Amino acid sequence: MELSDRKQKILQAIIDEYIGTAEPVGSRAISKRNELGLSSATIRNEMADLEDMGYLVKPHTSAGRIPSDSGYRFYVNSLMQRYQMSVEAVEELKNALAERVSQLDVLIKRASIVASTLTDYTTVVTSPALNRSTIQKLDLVNLGNGMLMLIIVTRSGLIKNRVLAVDISEEDTSRLQSVFNERLAGRVADEITLEMIKEIEDFAETELKIPTKNVIAILNFLYEAIDDLDETEVYINNAKSILQYPEFSDVKKAREMMDFLENKENLVKLIGGSKDEITDGVGIKIGAENDFEALENSSLVTVDYRFGKRVLGKIGVIGPKRMNYAKVIASLDCISSHIDNILKQLYDTEGEG
Amino acid sequence: MELSDRKQKILQAIIDEYIGTAEPVGSRAISKRNELGLSSATIRNEMADLEDMGYLVKPHTSAGRIPSDSGYRFYVNSLMQRYQMSVEAVEELKNALAERVSQLDVLIKRASIVASTLTDYTTVVTSPALNRSTIQKLDLVNLGNGMLMLIIVTRSGLIKNRVLAVDISEEDTSRLQSVFNERLAGRVADEITLEMIKEIEDFAETELKIPTKNVIAILNFLYEAIDDLDETEVYINNAKSILQYPEFSDVKKAREMMDFLENKENLVKLIGGSKDEITDGVGIKIGAENDFEALENSSLVTVDYRFGKRVLGKIGVIGPKRMNYAKVIASLDCISSHIDNILKQLYDTEGEG
DNA sequence: GTTAGCACTCAATAAAGAAGAGTGCTAACA
DNA sequence: TGTTAGCACTCTTCTTTATTGAGTGCTAAC
Numbered sequence: 001m002e003l004s005d006r007k008q009k010i011l012q013a014i015i016d017e018y019i020g021t022a023e024p025v026g027s028r029a030i031s032k033r034n035e036l037g038l039s040s041a042t043i044r045n046e047m048a049d050l051e052d053m054g055y056l057v058k059p060h061t062s063a064g065r066i067p068s069d070s071g072y073r074f075y076v077n078s079l080m081q082r083y084q085m086s087v088e089a090v091e092e093l094k095n096a097l098a099e100r101v102s103q104l105d106v107l108i109k110r111a112s113i114v115a116s117t118l119t120d121y122t123t124v125v126t127s128p129a130l131n132r133s134t135i136q137k138l139d140l141v142n143l144g145n146g147m148l149m150l151i152i153v154t155r156s157g158l159i160k161n162r163v164l165a166v167d168i169s170e171e172d173t174s175r176l177q178s179v180f181n182e183r184l185a186g187r188v189a190d191e192i193t194l195e196m197i198k199e200i201e202d203f204a205e206t207e208l209k210i211p212t213k214n215v216i217a218i219l220n221f222l223y224e225a226i227d228d229l230d231e232t233e234v235y236i237n238n239a240k241s242i243l244q245y246p247e248f249s250d251v252k253k254a255r256e257m258m259d260f261l262e263n264k265e266n267l268v269k270l271i272g273g274s275k276d277e278i279t280d281g282v283g284i285k286i287g288a289e290n291d292f293e294a295l296e297n298s299s300l301v302t303v304d305y306r307f308g309k310r311v312l313g314k315i316g317v318i319g320p321k322r323m324n325y326a327k328v329i330a331s332l333d334c335i336s337s338h339i340d341n342i343l344k345q346l347y348d349t350e351g352e353g
Numbered sequence: 354m355e356l357s358d359r360k361q362k363i364l365q366a367i368i369d370e371y372i373g374t375a376e377p378v379g380s381r382a383i384s385k386r387n388e389l390g391l392s393s394a395t396i397r398n399e400m401a402d403l404e405d406m407g408y409l410v411k412p413h414t415s416a417g418r419i420p421s422d423s424g425y426r427f428y429v430n431s432l433m434q435r436y437q438m439s440v441e442a443v444e445e446l447k448n449a450l451a452e453r454v455s456q457l458d459v460l461i462k463r464a465s466i467v468a469s470t471l472t473d474y475t476t477v478v479t480s481p482a483l484n485r486s487t488i489q490k491l492d493l494v495n496l497g498n499g500m501l502m503l504i505i506v507t508r509s510g511l512i513k514n515r516v517l518a519v520d521i522s523e524e525d526t527s528r529l530q531s532v533f534n535e536r537l538a539g540r541v542a543d544e545i546t547l548e549m550i551k552e553i554e555d556f557a558e559t560e561l562k563i564p565t566k567n568v569i570a571i572l573n574f575l576y577e578a579i580d581d582l583d584e585t586e587v588y589i590n591n592a593k594s595i596l597q598y599p600e601f602s603d604v605k606k607a608r609e610m611m612d613f614l615e616n617k618e619n620l621v622k623l624i625g626g627s628k629d630e631i632t633d634g635v636g637i638k639i640g641a642e643n644d645f646e647a648l649e650n651s652s653l654v655t656v657d658y659r660f661g662k663r664v665l666g667k668i669g670v671i672g673p674k675r676m677n678y679a680k681v682i683a684s685l686d687c688i689s690s691h692i693d694n695i696l697k698q699l700y701d702t703e704g705e706g
Numbered sequence: 707g708t709t710a711g712c713a714c715t716c717a718a719t720a721a722a723g724a725a726g727a728g729t730g731c732t733a734a735c736a
Numbered sequence: 737t738g739t740t741a742g743c744a745c746t747c748t749t750c751t752t753t754a755t756t757g758a759g760t761g762c763t764a765a766c
Contacts, residue, residue: 251603
């Protein structure tokens with residue numbers, strides 16, 4: 001059944017009001033806004049209809065109405081006004097993002113901070129899993145003191161590095177590096193098998209005559225590092241922001257939420273599974289639409305960020321269901337497109353891999 | 354005035370009880386413990402004395418007593434029983450700390466996690482400021498794609514790395530690296546001046562004929578990196594744990610605490626200023642002894658961690674004043690000494706610099 | 707179709723009373 | 737003289753009972 005124009009206006013007014021106050025809104029409050037020129041009694045009738053249709057809910061008989069999940073859904077899909085970010089805000093955002101950025105993971109951490117500052121909600125970002133990335137180059141750097149750094153550079157310019165304690169000569173280091181690159185560079189991380197590693201191991205021992213003990217240590221290390229590339233990393237920001245919303249004025253609820261947010265697997269599942277797009281790259285999940293009990297009263301807005309055409313990861317904002325969707329969407333959208341720009345500038349090539 | 358043996362026992366009993374329950378403890382509760390064989394009336398008299406002496410406080414007339422800051426102080430200094438960690442706990446701790454550790458900052462982040470898991474309180478660790486460290490080696494690694502990684506290794510084996518977007522040839526990279534090492538290796542970070550950097554800049558331009566634009570970018574970057582070495586980094590862990598203690602059942606208080614914990618400067622000041630040692634490296638600050646209003650009802654226990662003889666940083670536990678001091682101290686102590694061991698193993702040299 | 711009016715509901719607030727934990731003091735006891 | 741039983745007193749906490757007020761739903765009139 002279609003919603004009459006008037007019903008839509010009333011629903012919108014109610015949700016707008018509720019987003020601002022977090023209090024059930026009554027017929028009189030809407031009537032007094034004087035946008036519709038209707039008496040509270042009329043509004044009341046319409047509200048009763050909207051309730052029957054499932055868009056509104058009453059906490060109890062003598063309270064006003066609050067939006068149901070479907071109410072929010074309708075609002076988000078059809079009613080919501082576009083939020084226009086101020087020129088200054090965009091400028092500030094741009095600067096905050098671009099400042100001294102050299103690596104993708106720095107950039108997306110920054111993006112997460114910017115998003116949470118802008119919206120005052122908790123943000124979650126996932127860094128790209130690199131298992132489908134092409135390895136461009138492997139560097140082995142002998143740091144002295146028996147420390148060896150391994151650096152993996154992917155074609156899209158992502159860099160991972162880690163350090164191993166092992167004693168190896170400068171010469172062996174560079175020979176090993178050459179072998180690594182000969183055999184692994186240009187390959188997709190996923191297709192590198194334990195066997196290939198074993199082959200390198202044999203080669204290094206028999207041909208290069210590097211001591212077995214070291215070879216084993218280093219190649220284990222290499223394998224682990226490559227294996228780790230398919231770990232999606234998750235950063236969370238401003239979790240404490242939930243404490244400021246009346247939805248979490250009960251410490252117990254706040255704790256549950258924090259516990260949920262702490263669990264990386266939850267977050268990966270949550271953000272990864274978010275597909276309910278409304279416009280390019282922006283997805284919204286309202287309340288129970290997220291398949292987690294802990295988020296019953298929260299909503300999640302996500303946006304993809306890309307490098308060229310390839311989706312690298314997502315930025316998500318988690319807040320109460322009555323969040324300012326328009327603003328959140330606008331902010332994320334803006335951040336996402338700026339990430340795109342910055343990455344293009346940084347690597348000035350359209351990247352795939 | 355000296356506390357009689359009996360008063361001490363009573364004080365201890367009260368504090369032990371309060372630590373467990375967070376409720377004001379009455380004379381009858383102590384009497385019933387039957388450790389002292391005294392009636393509640395007698396205890397009552399003693400408690401009145403203890404209150405006069407400032408060790409106890411009454412929330413109101415008809416409530417039991419709770420320890421004052423001085424009460425806790427006396428407890429911590431003289432009364433508290435040593436906590437003996439179980440062999441398994443120590444073993445577990447050891448494993449958790451040592452697992453795949455190659456770098457100091459990984460280790461201390463790990464230590465922070467272990468400490469908060471063990472104690473269920475919030476932990477804060479400071480990573481060493483390296484401004485007094487000797488730079489052992491500088492590595493420049495050309496990552497391709499117009500990316501350059503700078504790695505700084507200190508004599509104590511600490512590693513910092515960062516990436517800059519700049520186009521430079523392999524050859525120039527290695528020549529630049531040589532210059533860096535010739536001129537800067539062996540120096541203490543603090544004594545590297547802008548002028549020295551400028552000299553390198555000139556040399557690189559005129560002698561090595563590296564394009565001005567690149568030289569400027571790279572040397573700015575180098576200077577920033579060295580400058581950054583004196584930034585103490587702070588990691589915080591398990592902040593949400595405060596939500597489980599009745600002391601923070603009021604969301605407003607929890608929020609204040611979180612706000613405080615979020616501010617890095619606060620933490621550096623807090624942890625850095627902690628000097629009130631009770632035993633080697635362990636410091637305790639109770640309530641108002643911390644010069645921060647936000648910590649009025651919290652205590653801080655810190656422990657140094659060292660590399661050889663040099664103190665690198667601190668690990669701190671923040672919890673309610675009625676925290677389990679004995680356990681916290683034992684845990685931190687244990688962690689600290691294991692860090693020492695691991696570092697020795699890792700770098701197997703007594704480090705200074 | 708709209709609206710004024712009114713009875714009704716129910717949470718939230720306030721006020722009053724009861725219960726209970728704990729104290730401080732006094733007087734008796736060993 | 738130190739210890740303890742006993743009791744009046746205090747003050748919080750819990751429970752109960754009213755009171756208020758926001759908001760609804762329905763009816764009847766415009």
